[in-house]
Amino acid sequence: xxxxxxxxxxxxxxxxxxxxxxxxxxxxxxxxxxxxxxxxxxxxxxxxxxxxxxxxxxxxxxxxxxxxxxxxxxxxxxxxxxxxxxxxxxxxxxxxxxxxxxxxxxxxxxxxxxxxxxxxxxxxxxxxxxxxxxxxxxxxxxxxxxxxxxxxxxxxxxxxxxxxxxxxxxxxxxxxxxxxxxxxxxxxxxxxxxxxxxxxxxxxxxxxxxxxxxxxxxxxxxxxxxxxxxxxxxxxxxxxxxxxxxxxxxxxxxxxxxxxxxxxxxxxxxxxxxxxxxxxxxxxxxxxxxxxxxxxxxxxxxxxxxxxxxxxxxxxxxxxxxxxxxxxxxxxxxxxxxxxxxxxxxxxxxxxxxxxxxxxxxxxxxxxxxxxxxxxxxxxxxxxxxxxxxxxxxxxxxxxxxxxxxxxxxxxxxxxxxxxxxxxxxxxxxxxxxxxxxxxxxxxxxxxxxxxxxxxxxxxxxxxxxxxxxxxxxxxxxxxxxxxxxxxxxxxxxxxx
Numbered sequence: 001x002x003x004x005x006x007x008x009x010x011x012x013x014x015x016x017x018x019x020x021x022x023x024x025x026x027x028x029x030x031x032x033x034x035x036x037x038x039x040x041x042x043x044x045x046x047x048x049x050x051x052x053x054x055x056x057x058x059x060x061x062x063x064x065x066x067x068x069x070x071x072x073x074x075x076x077x078x079x080x081x082x083x084x085x086x087x088x089x090x091x092x093x094x095x096x097x098x099x100x101x102x103x104x105x106x107x108x109x110x111x112x113x114x115x116x117x118x119x120x121x122x123x124x125x126x127x128x129x130x131x132x133x134x135x136x137x138x139x140x141x142x143x144x145x146x147x148x149x150x151x152x153x154x155x156x157x158x159x160x161x162x163x164x165x166x167x168x169x170x171x172x173x174x175x176x177x178x179x180x181x182x183x184x185x186x187x188x189x190x191x192x193x194x195x196x197x198x199x200x201x202x203x204x205x206x207x208x209x210x211x212x213x214x215x216x217x218x219x220x221x222x223x224x225x226x227x228x229x230x231x232x233x234x235x236x237x238x239x240x241x242x243x244x245x246x247x248x249x250x251x252x253x254x255x256x257x258x259x260x261x262x263x264x265x266x267x268x269x270x271x272x273x274x275x276x277x278x279x280x281x282x283x284x285x286x287x288x289x290x291x292x293x294x295x296x297x298x299x300x301x302x303x304x305x306x307x308x309x310x311x312x313x314x315x316x317x318x319x320x321x322x323x324x325x326x327x328x329x330x331x332x333x334x335x336x337x338x339x340x341x342x343x344x345x346x347x348x349x350x351x352x353x354x355x356x357x358x359x360x361x362x363x364x365x366x367x368x369x370x371x372x373x374x375x376x377x378x379x380x381x382x383x384x385x386x387x388x389x390x391x392x393x394x395x396x397x398x399x400x401x402x403x404x405x406x407x408x409x410x411x412x413x414x415x416x417x418x419x420x421x422x423x424x425x426x427x428x429x430x431x432x433x434x435x436x437x438x439x440x441x442x443x444x445x446x447x448x449x450x451x452x453x454x455x456x457x458x459x460x461x462x463x464x465x466x467x468x469x470x471x472x473x474x475x476x477x478x479x480x481x482x483x484x485x486x487x488x489x490x491x492x493x494x495x496x497x
Contacts, residue, residue, distance in 0.1 A: 009476075009480045010035050010036060011029075011033065011036050011037070011286045011287065011473065011476045012036075012037045012039075012272075012284065012285045013029055013036060013037070013038050013039070013285055013286060013287050013288070013472065013476075014038075014039050014040075014273070014275050014283070014285040014287075014288045014289070015029075015038060015039070015040040015041070015288075015289045015291055016041050016262050016265075016275075016288065016289065016290050016292055016300070017041075017042065017049075017290065017291035017292040017296075017449075017450065018040055018041075018042030018044070018046075018049070018258075019047075019048065019049025019050070019051070019291060019292075019450065019461070020048065020049060020051055020243070020244070020458055020462060020465070021049075021291040021449040021450040021451065021461040021462070021464050021465040021468075022040060022042075022047075022291030022292075022449065022465060023040070023047060023048070023244060023248070023465070024078065024247070024449075024462040024463075024464075024465030024466050024469075025289045025291055025447075025449055025465035025466065025468050025469040026038050026040045026247075026251055026255065026465075026469075027078075027247045027250055028466040028469035029469045029472075029473065030250065030251060030252070030255075031081070031250075032469070032470070032473060033473060037255075038251070038252065039255060039257060039283070039285070040251070040255055040256045041257050041260045041261070041262050041275075041277055042256065042258050042259075042260060043259070043260065043261035044258065044259070045258050045259055046258065047248060047256065047258070048244040049064075049421075050063070050064030050418055050421055051063070051064050051065060051240050051241055051243070051244055051458070052064060052241050052244075053238065053239030053240060053241030054241075054414070056412065056414070057366075057412065058365070058366040058369075059324075059364065059365050059366070059369070059371055059412060060238070060239050060363070060364045060365075060371075061324045061414055062239055062240060062241075062324075062373070063241075063322065063414075064416075064418065065240060065457075065458055066235060066239075066240060066355070066357065066361070066373070067091070067233035067235050067240070068088075068233060068234050068235060068240075068457075068458055068459060069232060069233060069457055069458075069459055070231075070234055071232065072457065072459035072460065072463075073459070074459040074460070074462045074463040074466070075243075075459035076088065076234065076459075078462050078466075079236070079243065079246075082243070082247065082250065083246070084236060084243070084246050087236045087237045087238065087242065088234045088235065088237075089234065089235060089236075089237050089361060090231045090233070090234050091231040091232075091233050091234075091339065091360050091361060092231075092339075092359055092360060092361070092362065093231050095336075095337045095338050095359055096231070096338060096339060097109070097337060097338025098338060098339060098340060098341065099338065099340075099341035099342075100129055100170070100171065100174055100175075100341065100342055100343075100344065101341060101342070101343045101344060101349070102128065102129050102170065102344075102347075103347075104347075104402075106334075106403055107127065107128055107129050108127070109129075109171075110123040110124040110127045110129070111123040112210075112214075113171070114210065115172060115175050115176060115193075115196075116159060116162070116163070116172055116193075116196050116206050117199065117206045117207070117209060117210035117213070118138075118207060118210055119210040119213060119214045120214075121139075124138065129170050129171060130166060130167060130170055130171070131166060133166070134164060134166035134167055134170070137163065137164035137166070137167065138163050138164060138167045139207075140164075141162050141163050141205055141206060141207050142205050142208060143205075144161065144162055144205065145204075146200045146201065146204045146205075147200070150197060150201065152188050152189065152190045152191075152427045152428055152429075152430070152431075153189055153427065154184065154185050154187055154188065154189065154427050155172070155173075155176060155182075155184040155185075155187040155188075155189055155192070156168060156173075156184040156185045156187075157185075158189045158193075158196070158197075159172045159173075159184075162200070162206060168184075169344055169346045170344055170346070172184075173344055173345060173346075174342040174343060174344040174345070174352075174353075175342060176192075176193070177342070177352060177353075177378060177380070178352060178353045178375070179456075180192055180422065180425070180456065181318050181320055181375075181377070181379055181422045182318065182378070182379050182422075182424050182425070183379040183380055183424070186424065186427060187424070187425060187426070187427075188425045188426055188428065188429045188430070190430050191429035191430050191433075191454075192425045235361060237363070240458070257277070259278065260277045260278050261277065261278055262275055262276070262277050263276050263277065263278070263280075264276040264300075265288065265290075265300045265301070265304070266303065266304070267304065268284060270284075272284050272285060272445070273285045273286075273287070273288050273446070275288065286445060286476050287446070287447070287472040287475065287476055288445065288446055288447070289447045289448075289449055289465070289468045289469065289472060290446065290447070290448050290449070291448075291449040291465060291468070292450065293317060293420070293421070293423070293450065293452055294312040294313070294315040294317075294423065294450070294452035294453070295312065295313055295315070295317070295420070297312050297448060297450075297452075298310070298313040301443075301446075304443065304446075305439055305442075305443060307439065308436065308439040308440070308443075311432055311435055311436050311439070312436065312452075314432065315423055315424070315429075315432070315452050316379075316423070316424040316426065317420040317421060317422055317424060317452075318377070318378055318379035318382065318420070318422045319377055319385050319417070319418050319419035319420050319421055319422065320352070320375055320377035320384075320385075320418050320421075320422065321375070321376040321377050321384055321385065321392060321415065321416070321417050321418070322373060322374070322375055322415075322416045322418065323374040323375075323376070323392060323393075323396060323413065323414070323415050324357070324371065324372070324373050324374075324412070324413070324416075325371070325372045325373075325374065325396070325410040325412070325413055326365060326369055326370070326371050326372075326410055326411045326412035327369065327370050327372070327406060327408060327410055327411060328368060328369060328408055328411065329368055329369060329370050331406060331407050331408030332370060332404050332405060332406050332407075333405025333406075334403075334404040336356050336370060336404075338356065338359065339355060339356055339360045340353060340354050340355040340356050340360070340373075341353065341354055341403070345380050345381075349399050350376050350377075350381055350384050350395045350399065351374055351375070351376055351395070351396070351399050351400060352375045352376060352377065352378050352381070353374075353375045354372055354373065354374045354375070354400060354404075355372070355373040355375075356370070356371075356372060357371040357372060357373050358370050358371040369411065372400075372404075374396055374400060376392065376395065378422075379422075379424060385417060385419055389415055392415055393413065393415075422456065423451055423452040423453075423456060425456075433453055433454060436448070436453070444479075445472070445475060445476075447468035447469075447471055447472050448468065449461075449464040449465040449468040450464060450465075451464070
């Protein structure tokens, strides 16, 4: 964080990548030092990356993620600083059910289950999702010894060790796959789900830890300090794309360059960075934030630091297909009294999950209509990405229609393919990140940002971009201070830690 009164000349900064991480970085630079010259290079014809909101015939369609997790402060915090905090709405708290597919039928997720931490035992005991032997094995988790040496392990290994195979396959895997679209045999617990490692280390049992959470909540309720449950997620009323447009409104008019893929990045003889984009003209910058997926960052940095590029290129990514469908409400027999369902891999289906979008958030569909979002693909179903549109719709008709009792045809369809957009935090990812971070610190004036590194959600991406901007401004201030070419820079906004 820049200290009060730090000195810096007018910096020339390039941001490569116009997704939410790059946008957050550019916004942070302009907010902290409005005199800066920021040039944001985006290879495509729009900013936002996987974030995008469309309005078609009264339907509000999200092309990618549809929510901000409130527990992480960076997303909601940015909305406050953008002045759109009053536009945030919560999810429908009267219909919060989630279902899990079991043997071709949708079964309600046991109440109080938080991925791997059942806060209430009886709903899980009564649930038909697990067999009696699986329930008995799950109950034994209370007595499973905790690990004494916390080397990294996969989600599958951790979950089977604590709860057994069936609970992992039927409950834990589908709930996590909806977040990371990962292969659970490879997904790193330390990188993706460290909270559960901490729970095991502190309490010896995840069930015991969850029960302690319930006791603490009841204690807060008795003392009057408990917060009212308003749901875990929020979103702008006009869709998540509103965050993108709000940032763009704050950036200088000439700072965003669309259809401008960066072809080359090299260190100049003067010590700054030479960048060549689509027009072929070299430009020079005091610092560069590379906010692209790690494989694209690797291509830019290969000639600068080959071992770093190799490490960046080793981060795998999976993809998915998102299909938005509108129906007349009368054409669906299911009550739709919840937010959606998830599908375990052992069910052998192409659908990963389905969100009831017009139930989850208000005003997403006209009266008498409903909006659904279906997710297909992920690391364990990569073949879905090569399906043609008619094949995708055929899969949905075969797998979705019987589950929800859909009788009519959709009144609207929107198919979006997102290949290689979800980074896979494999076992050992944090060690890999330590190597990457160490290599980047030895490249003065270069910063990395994005979801490939230390968090995949929108708030994590925002935080990544903002911290990269702060570090870069701090570096430029220190460098210019040593040469005597200085200009006062305001203090950090204090939104990051």
